[in-house]
Amino acid sequence: xxxxxxxxxxxxxxxxxxxxxxxxxxxxxxxxxxxxxxxxxxxxxxxxxxxxxxxxxxxxxxxxxxxxxxxxxxxxxxxxxxxxxxxxxxxxxxxxxxxxxxxxxxxxxxxxxxxxxxxxxxxxxxxxxxxxxxxxxxxxxxxxxxxxxxxxxxxxxxxxxxxxxxxxxxxxxxxxxxxxxxxxxxxxxxxxxxxxxxxxxxxxxxxxxxxxxxxxxxxxx
Ligand SMILES: [Zn+2]
Ligand SMILES: [Zn+2]
Numbered sequence: 001x002x003x004x005x006x007x008x009x010x011x012x013x014x015x016x017x018x019x020x021x022x023x024x025x026x027x028x029x030x031x032x033x034x035x036x037x038x039x040x041x042x043x044x045x046x047x048x049x050x051x052x053x054x055x056x057x058x059x060x061x062x063x064x065x066x067x068x069x070x071x072x073x074x075x076x077x078x079x080x081x082x083x084x085x086x087x088x089x090x091x092x093x094x095x096x097x098x099x100x101x102x103x104x105x106x107x108x109x110x111x112x113x114x115x116x117x118x119x120x121x122x123x124x125x126x127x128x129x130x131x132x133x134x135x136x137x138x139x140x141x142x143x144x145x146x147x148x149x150x151x152x153x154x155x156x157x158x159x160x161x162x163x164x165x166x167x168x169x170x171x172x173x174x175x176x177x178x179x180x181x182x183x184x185x186x187x188x189x190x191x192x193x194x195x196x197x198x199x200x201x202x203x204x205x206x207x208x209x210x211x212x213x214x215x216x217x218x219x220x221x
Contacts (some may be wrong), residue, residue: 004031037082050075075221083220091135099138106143116187118147124155174205184212193218
């Protein structure tokens with residue numbers, strides 16, 4: 001019997017032998033009740049960053065605009081309680097099985113992004129040691145989306161270990177991995193987009209190293 005990866009209810013058993021053989025799981029491993037609690041971003045969203053419910057450019061995007069920086073971001077789901085719970089279990093608790101839940105949706109999305117090289121936001125070596133996997137690359141792998149890991153992330157000090165000056169300065173934690181060629185068109189990918197600061201920092205490094213167009217995507221906004 002297969003259980004929903006989120007609520008542990010039994011999923012409707014499937015009787016096709018081929019499904020067992022191919023280890024297919026109905027609805028990406030979760031039940032329809034849990035699936036419905038995820039909220040796909042509606043047509044009413046910030047035109048620049050997909051923030052749900054915004055009819056014009058949102059305050060986060062205006063902040064970047066004032067700094068002379070563009071935002072060209074798309075997202076699939078709004079960051080509601082269900083998504084927060086998912087992210088916490090998948091990323092912070094490290095439940096690796098949860099990487100498959102959005103595989104179909106991600107696959108569909110990236111089919112329409114032909115011409116852009118998908119580049120995941122990296123995690124630091126320290127995080128990698130703690131978590132055992134990069135939550136972004138695993139989402140993509142589960143969806144069969146090919147990507148190029150161009151960036152690396154330095155281990156940054158914990159907020160509490162930083163001096164006041166360090167806390168205030170927006171540090172650049174990203175750099176291009178040695179000798180990697182930078183494609184002209186890149187789509188940066190993260191799990192969650194909050195203020196856009198992470199994407200802006202990664203974009204800055206890529207543009208400095210020769211990228212011409214950098215757009216971005218996150219599972220949730
Ligand atoms: Zn469920
Ligand atoms: Zn916005």
